[in-house]
Amino acid sequence: MEELRTPAALLDLDRLERNASWMLQRAETLGVRLRPHVKTHKSVDVARLQTRGQFGGITVSTFAEADAFVRGGFRDITWAVPIPLSRIPDAGELAHRVERLQVLVDHALTVEALSTYARSHSMQFDVLLKIDCGNHRAGVNPASEDGPRLAQCIASSPELRFRGVLAHAGHAYDATTRAEVETVAEQERDVTVGFADRLRRAGIEVETVSIGSTPTMAVVQSLPGVTEIRPGNYALFDVFQATLGSCTLDDVALSVLTTVVGVYPDRNTFVVDAGALALSKDPGARQIDPDSGYGVVVVGGDRTKALPLRVRTVTQEHGVVVGLDRAHGVNVGTRMQILPNHSCLAAANFDAYSVIRKGKLVDRWALSRGWNI
Amino acid sequence: MEELRTPAALLDLDRLERNASWMLQRAETLGVRLRPHVKTHKSVDVARLQTRGQFGGITVSTFAEADAFVRGGFRDITWAVPIPLSRIPDAGELAHRVERLQVLVDHALTVEALSTYARSHSMQFDVLLKIDCGNHRAGVNPASEDGPRLAQCIASSPELRFRGVLAHAGHAYDATTRAEVETVAEQERDVTVGFADRLRRAGIEVETVSIGSTPTMAVVQSLPGVTEIRPGNYALFDVFQATLGSCTLDDVALSVLTTVVGVYPDRNTFVVDAGALALSKDPGARQIDPDSGYGVVVVGGDRTKALPLRVRTVTQEHGVVVGLDRAHGVNVGTRMQILPNHSCLAAANFDAYSVIRKGKLVDRWALSRGWNI
Numbered sequence: 001m002e003e004l005r006t007p008a009a010l011l012d013l014d015r016l017e018r019n020a021s022w023m024l025q026r027a028e029t030l031g032v033r034l035r036p037h038v039k040t041h042k043s044v045d046v047a048r049l050q051t052r053g054q055f056g057g058i059t060v061s062t063f064a065e066a067d068a069f070v071r072g073g074f075r076d077i078t079w080a081v082p083i084p085l086s087r088i089p090d091a092g093e094l095a096h097r098v099e100r101l102q103v104l105v106d107h108a109l110t111v112e113a114l115s116t117y118a119r120s121h122s123m124q125f126d127v128l129l130k131i132d133c134g135n136h137r138a139g140v141n142p143a144s145e146d147g148p149r150l151a152q153c154i155a156s157s158p159e160l161r162f163r164g165v166l167a168h169a170g171h172a173y174d175a176t177t178r179a180e181v182e183t184v185a186e187q188e189r190d191v192t193v194g195f196a197d198r199l200r201r202a203g204i205e206v207e208t209v210s211i212g213s214t215p216t217m218a219v220v221q222s223l224p225g226v227t228e229i230r231p232g233n234y235a236l237f238d239v240f241q242a243t244l245g246s247c248t249l250d251d252v253a254l255s256v257l258t259t260v261v262g263v264y265p266d267r268n269t270f271v272v273d274a275g276a277l278a279l280s281k282d283p284g285a286r287q288i289d290p291d292s293g294y295g296v297v298v299v300g301g302d303r304t305k306a307l308p309l310r311v312r313t314v315t316q317e318h319g320v321v322v323g324l325d326r327a328h329g330v331n332v333g334t335r336m337q338i339l340p341n342h343s344c345l346a347a348a349n350f351d352a353y354s355v356i357r358k359g360k361l362v363d364r365w366a367l368s369r370g371w372n373i
Numbered sequence: 374m375e376e377l378r379t380p381a382a383l384l385d386l387d388r389l390e391r392n393a394s395w396m397l398q399r400a401e402t403l404g405v406r407l408r409p410h411v412k413t414h415k416s417v418d419v420a421r422l423q424t425r426g427q428f429g430g431i432t433v434s435t436f437a438e439a440d441a442f443v444r445g446g447f448r449d450i451t452w453a454v455p456i457p458l459s460r461i462p463d464a465g466e467l468a469h470r471v472e473r474l475q476v477l478v479d480h481a482l483t484v485e486a487l488s489t490y491a492r493s494h495s496m497q498f499d500v501l502l503k504i505d506c507g508n509h510r511a512g513v514n515p516a517s518e519d520g521p522r523l524a525q526c527i528a529s530s531p532e533l534r535f536r537g538v539l540a541h542a543g544h545a546y547d548a549t550t551r552a553e554v555e556t557v558a559e560q561e562r563d564v565t566v567g568f569a570d571r572l573r574r575a576g577i578e579v580e581t582v583s584i585g586s587t588p589t590m591a592v593v594q595s596l597p598g599v600t601e602i603r604p605g606n607y608a609l610f611d612v613f614q615a616t617l618g619s620c621t622l623d624d625v626a627l628s629v630l631t632t633v634v635g636v637y638p639d640r641n642t643f644v645v646d647a648g649a650l651a652l653s654k655d656p657g658a659r660q661i662d663p664d665s666g667y668g669v670v671v672v673g674g675d676r677t678k679a680l681p682l683r684v685r686t687v688t689q690e691h692g693v694v695v696g697l698d699r700a701h702g703v704n705v706g707t708r709m710q711i712l713p714n715h716s717c718l719a720a721a722n723f724d725a726y727s728v729i730r731k732g733k734l735v736d737r738w739a740l741s742r743g744w745n746i
Contacts, residue, residue: 005745061690081690084632084646085706106635109705138635138644259457262479262511271511273457277721281654316717317434317454318510332482333458344689348650351743370724372378
């Protein structure tokens with residue numbers, strides 16, 4: 001640990017294993033398959049822990065992730081963003097390297113382009129239909145006629161296999177109370193299951209009903225009609241999730257190791273070598289904690305203090321922490337860990353994790369960042 | 374261009390050359406040396422354009438940048454963050470590979486650690502003293518006794534060469550009007566030059582008086598007493614700088630090429646495959662434009678429209694644009710450019726620039742991201 005240059009992404013193996021087991025247990029209790037989203041950590045080693053004893057399916061968000069995880073031995077992949085037309089050849093090649101690659105669509109032009117490509121390459125695509133369960137990002141409006149029409153169009157195309165429906169309740173991140181997260185979780189489930197039933201009544205076979213985010217899967221009570229869940233963040237957790245109530249600060253497995261480079265008693269601040277790139281500029285759950293800053297500073301390993309220090313401002317390579325008077329023993333050269341607001345964005349700036357167990361460095365795990373290979 | 378996978382970082386060579394020439398001209402008019410900060414782009418090729426006909430000095434923020442630029446032929450480097458104690462060995466090794474490496478300090482412990490390392494390695498460090506010109510990030514308070522004491526301590530150490538003083542008016546980014554930027558620029562100059570004079574009166578030789586940011590260097594009228602400036606962002610510019618008045622949107626040389634993956638007429642939105650990683654979550658100059666979103670969408674290449682479209686929300690790999698009704702001809706598969714709020718943070722997520730001239734792809738330039746090599 002002492003030899004590590006800063007900033008470095010530390011991954012605490014005990015916490016990671018505990019988080020992975022917790023969600024495996026959640027999935028078992030809820031009677032669904034767990035297909036973790038690996039965009040959070042982009043690491044095959046982490047995904048192996050998350051899928052232990054499971055069917056092995058994962059969810060990815062980029063071609064770079066898909067490629068790395070196929071090379072890492074994963075054989076059942078859902079690429080869970082509406083596939084860009086220019087990426088269809090990438091998906092076509094990827095499909096030949098795995099047992100199942102499911103692509104996501106929510107528009108007729110994409111369905112047509114997939115069919116055309118598959119026809120000219122004598123192959124078939126496995127297709128999921130994205131529906132909007134209230135998040136209003138991507139997905140067809142489940143109350144409209146577009147959804148069933150698109151599902152029918154996929155199901156009747158000889159080059160496409162309609163596999164089911166997929167939704168993501170990203171609006172859970174806007175909640176201000178746990179009760180609100182629960183309401184969003186029920187909406188995510190009910191809208192998606194209801195839409196699947198609507199398709200079935202129209203004579204369309206729906207194998208997969210896929211939902212999930214870390215906040216909603218942390219609180220949901222039951223999932224009748226759902227076949228799989230796709231949370232991702234829970235492997236690492238972060239300050240955002242702790243503020244939402246999905247976890248505690250003690251569960252956060254990712255931290256950024258940093259060095260104090262300046263102390264300024266007359267401004268009551270100190271500056272660390274982790275800024276907007278190492279921590280991201282994600283503001284966190286400001287709707288709950290307007291004072292959230294850009295990360296929680298762990299001094300001396302104690303995460304349970306009533307008033308943890310926050311990184312107050314970040315610029316590219318500097319983080320400014322207010323509260324030097326409360327950081328006893330901190331001086332130039334002090335090394336400390338910062339829990340990021342949003343692990344997914346913080347991790348993506350590093351090339352590897354420094355894996356620790358009980359404060360000792362035990363391994364180095366690569367992560368597959370970027371988009372192109 | 375048509376073959377590029379998205380998201381991709383596009384660098385417009387005509388605009389880049391124009392920006393580089395503009396700041397070279399500014400430096401000549403102002404009678405100072407230009408030592409551009411390369412953290413913005415992290416590209417040796419861009420830095421060569423910025424230093425054409427100059428003495429060749431550059432400014433870096435990380436060891437990864439320093440190493441890459443030394444390998445790229447640069448021989449005069451200022452590492453412009455207070456050097457972390459754990460990086461002193463890196464700096465020591467780097468110093469042997471260049472003609473001049475200047476490190477930055479603002480604390481006695483760092484001065485002591487540099488002396489100790491240098492003594493045991495029979496070398497000398499070139500040292501700049503960081504002062505706080507009103508930004509309140511790093512730097513000694515120029516009105517206190519700490520500054521002269523530290524300068525004296527450096528100047529009298531046989532292992533250190535005191536080279537001068539350095540300041541950065543990062544608070545220019547908080548300005549709400551051009552007049553405010555001008556006030557900050559004058560403060561940056563006057564505080565730094567005044568502090569240098571104070572040291573000289575105390576008998577300390579001050580060779581370098583280094584200031585500069587893109588906003589302050591865009592507006593400052595004269596720089597008597599300043600020897601060099603270190604702006605960086607101007608090479609690429611971005612929406613933040615355009616909002617501050619440092620440039621126009623037409624000057625922004627970096628854009629993110631993206632593909633529309635979904636259109637949602639009933640929500641009046643469309644979704645592109647550039648999100649929080651490709652664009653960063655930098656909110657831009659919200660104090661001037663509360664509605665700034667996360668990037669300006671250029672449809673059809675026209676940047677002069679009165680109401681450019683904005684990316685309204687970003688999640689990891691999705692950007693949501695509101696205003697489908699104003700985006701004529703946009704459909705699934707449409708490719709478009711997005712001007713990021715903050716080029717430095719957006720660029721750092723890519724491994725390379727796709728360099729274009731007059732809409733044609735002409736080159737690919739690597740960038741040196743991350744911290745460790």
